[in-house]
Amino acid sequence: MQAAEQKVIKVKQISKFFGDFQALNNVSIEVGLGERVVVCGPSGSGKSTLIRCINQLEVHDGGVIEIDGTTLDGSRNSLRAIHANVGMVFQQFNLFPHLSVLDNLTLGPVRSGKVTQSEARDLAMNYLERVRIPEQAEKFPAQLSGGQQQRVAIARSLCMEPKIMLFDEPTSALDPEMINEVLDVMVELAESGMTMVCVTHEMGFARRVADTMVFMDYGQIVEKSDTDKFFRNPESDRCQEFLQQILPH
Amino acid sequence: MNKLILVVVAVLLLGGCSDDWGWYVVDPTTKQGITNLKFLASGLYYTVLLSVTAIVISVITGLLVALPGLSSNRYLRGFNRVYVEVVRAVPILVMILWVYYGLPQLLGLSMTVFWAGVIALALSDSAFEAEIFRAGIQSIDKGQYEASHTIALNYVDTMRFIILPQAIRRILPALGNQLVYMLKMSSLVSVIGMQELTRKANELVVTEYRPLEIYTVLLLEYLVLILIVSAGVRKLERKLKTNQRES
Numbered sequence: 440m441q442a443a444e445q446k447v448i449k450v451k452q453i454s455k456f457f458g459d460f461q462a463l464n465n466v467s468i469e470v471g472l473g474e475r476v477v478v479c480g481p482s483g484s485g486k487s488t489l490i491r492c493i494n495q496l497e498v499h500d501g502g503v504i505e506i507d508g509t510t511l512d513g514s515r516n517s518l519r520a521i522h523a524n525v526g527m528v529f530q531q532f533n534l535f536p537h538l539s540v541l542d543n544l545t546l547g548p549v550r551s552g553k554v555t556q557s558e559a560r561d562l563a564m565n566y567l568e569r570v571r572i573p574e575q576a577e578k579f580p581a582q583l584s585g586g587q588q589q590r591v592a593i594a595r596s597l598c599m600e601p602k603i604m605l606f607d608e609p610t611s612a613l614d615p616e617m618i619n620e621v622l623d624v625m626v627e628l629a630e631s632g633m634t635m636v637c638v639t640h641e642m643g644f645a646r647r648v649a650d651t652m653v654f655m656d657y658g659q660i661v662e663k664s665d666t667d668k669f670f671r672n673p674e675s676d677r678c679q680e681f682l683q684q685i686l687p688h
Numbered sequence: 689m690n691k692l693i694l695v696v697v698a699v700l701l702l703g704g705c706s707d708d709w710g711w712y713v714v715d716p717t718t719k720q721g722i723t724n725l726k727f728l729a730s731g732l733y734y735t736v737l738l739s740v741t742a743i744v745i746s747v748i749t750g751l752l753v754a755l756p757g758l759s760s761n762r763y764l765r766g767f768n769r770v771y772v773e774v775v776r777a778v779p780i781l782v783m784i785l786w787v788y789y790g791l792p793q794l795l796g797l798s799m800t801v802f803w804a805g806v807i808a809l810a811l812s813d814s815a816f817e818a819e820i821f822r823a824g825i826q827s828i829d830k831g832q833y834e835a836s837h838t839i840a841l842n843y844v845d846t847m848r849f850i851i852l853p854q855a856i857r858r859i860l861p862a863l864g865n866q867l868v869y870m871l872k873m874s875s876l877v878s879v880i881g882m883q884e885l886t887r888k889a890n891e892l893v894v895t896e897y898r899p900l901e902i903y904t905v906l907l908l909e910y911l912v913l914i915l916i917v918s919a920g921v922r923k924l925e926r927k928l929k930t931n932q933r934e935s
């Protein structure tokens with residue numbers, strides 16, 4: 440619990456507009472080092488926007504975000520804080536189709552000057568082992584299954600050795616039979632102590648790894664509580680309704 | 689290549705059955721014919737050198753003009769629009785005359801025919817290259833930029849390693865097209881005295897006065913050249929495709 444005292448993500452009362460539409464309305468959340476947060480909520484509730492603001496793929500309009508003590512203000516310094524601390528996995532994988540799996544993994548570490556090409560190779564092979572596809576290193580993304588591609592995407596992020604991993608519905612684009620191979624990798628990552636913020640509707644996964652559950656609706660955090668409590672008796676009606684809809688009866 | 693053979697056969701047949709043709713000027717069995725043919729072919733060097741130099745400069749310029757066109761800064765986008773619209777509106781022949789006769793006066797320097805030709809052709813073509821690059825880069829999914837951001841690539845690296853390699857594969861047919869276009873447009877540089885294929889033909893016509901035969905040979909020279917270039921471009925496309933194995 441003492442690890443969770445150190446907040447590596449602080450989101451204070453942020454708002455985000457797309458034109459006139461308010462996608463985030465006064466959202467606040469803090470995430471401690473090593474904490475696992477699962478975010479759920481109906482489509483369009485602002486889940487993606489929230490985690491995209493955390494690594495500044497979207498720039499928030501109001502409020503403050505701090506990553507590992509650095510305020511995100513668009514400066515070089517804050518960009519460095521994101522690059523050094525935050526990895527992200529997308530629903531659509533977003534692998535680089537013209538590069539081999541190995542090159543997908545080594546490009547970031549090599550170009551950021553952290554390691555030499557051969558060190559990057561070792562690093563990449565190490566993470567490919569962890570996501571259990573070292574034998575695919577020389578292949579191109581299009582030659583892999585969806586589940587394998589998503590595991591490559593996870594390994595690509597891990598090669599940057601981030602403190603925090605963001606996941607935006609990592610299994611939503613996968614065929615059902617491939618969901619578990621990706622979730623297994625994520626469970627292992629959680630067990631290794633990684634700080635994680637996952638947008639997902641895989642409630643089995645959430646029960647297993649989440650310390651904290653967050654329910655969003657209409658651009659706001661409606662409910663945030665410990666995982667046990669969240670599933671045993673959610674406070675708000677909207678959250679109860681939502682859980683009833685997505686949980687198996 | 690089949691097409692080419694067909695055309696050659698057709699022309700020779702036509703020539704064989706018409707009294708108006710005087711093939712002796714380019715008859716490879718006579719000494720004079722060979723001298724004339726060599727003279728005509730000697731323009732090839734400058735046609736190719738001029739076109740290739742111009743296309744290289746034009747592709748680089750086009751890319752440098754395309755990138756600000758994709759910026760979120762509206763002044764940069766404005767620069768792109770003005771460049772493309774203005775350059776695209778100038779006829780190539782006018783551009784050649786202006787660069788050769790006008791530009792040196794403006795800059796107070798002298799310019800060789802070759803470099804005037806290269807600059808004029810490259811300038812004219814760069815507006816089209818810029819539009820091709822812009823479309824190619826815009827066709828790349830925005831997830832590729834986002835993934836680049838998450839592995840800490842800066843703008844230059846993102847372009848160099850992620851966006852451009854994919855964009856160039858997609859626009860290769862269009863770039864090949866521009867090269868063909870450039871080879872043809874280089875004939876216009878003959879008007880300022882560049883010793884390329886068309887100029888050579890013009891000069892021979894003046895001494896031999898057999899325009900029909902000489903210009904027919906000229907036409908065939910361009911045809912052969914361009915069919916070879918097209919085949920090369922297509923081969924390159926195939927090679928890149930198999931390298932990528934993109935679905």
Ligand SMILES: Nc1ncnc2c1ncn2[C@@H]1O[C@H](COP(=O)(O)OP(=O)(O)O)[C@@H](O)[C@H]1O
Nearest residue numbers: 457460462480481482483484485486487488489
């Ligand atoms: N780039 C954008 N431009 C305009 N509207 C957007 C953009 N991104 C998201 N939105 C809108 O913001 C709302 C929240 O989107 P999002 O965060 O993606 O929701 P979720 O991930 O919870 O499904 C949606 O109504 C969506 O249409």
Ligand SMILES: [Mg+2]
Nearest residue numbers: 486487488608
């Ligand atoms: Mg979403």
